[in-house]
């Protein structure tokens with residue numbers, strides 16, 4: 129689904145090749161500051177590489193309309209925005225961007241159920257805990273029904289048990305619908321349990337520019 133070739137981005141990323149397969153869960157790990165978020169941003173064209181190409185289904189993302197591309201490839205940021213208003217307002221916020229019709233409340237409740245967030249739709253979102261807000265944002269991207277989900281540490285605010293429930297439930301749903309998931313996590317446990325493919329940034333990322341090595 130994604131093919132990255134001869135990528136250079138500032139002095140952060142430099143690698144020859146990376147393929148991300150359609151319908152698979154690829155888990156991206158690497159130490160803090162190693163460029164995981166930067167790599168996700170290359171995939172949905174929030175940034176453009178200085179050198180090299182990023183292909184999405186065989187097409188150079190530079191040639192794609194960025195707004196349309198980001199409807200197909202939805203990114204959940206590490207600290208996702210929570211909008212003023214209710215849980216429901218937050219769930220439907222992404223749909224306006226995708227120009228999708230607002231589903232019935234039952235479908236919104238189903239998305240909350242998937243992320244184990246047991247709150248009525250009319251709950252004020254501002255009063256939710258950090259972990260609840262994280263799950264609300266995850267439910268919001270799930271409803272966007274994208275082709276690919278780029279999840280940047282989606283369970284960082286959750287305890288281990290809740291993280292397992294939420295991630296496993298989200299991935300089950302995504303897999304049933306043949307979605308592609310690229311997930312960044314610092315959790316070795318989650319990487320070991322849920323990855324179809326493990327991408328270790330330190331294995332692919334080469335010496336940074338400005339260092340003596342020319343490789």
Ligand SMILES: Nc1ncnc2c1ncn2[C@@H]1O[C@H](COP(=O)(O)OP(=O)(O)OP(=O)(O)O)[C@@H](O)[C@H]1O
Pocket residue numbers: 138140158159160161162163164165166167
């Ligand atoms: N636009 C930018 N310009 C310059 N440097 C940047 C830019 N964005 C990120 N960086 C730097 O690039 C490095 C990689 O950042 P990135 O957020 O991709 O790392 P990460 O692996 O996701 O880290 P973490 O696990 O801490 O979230 C960091 O040193 C960061 O400060």
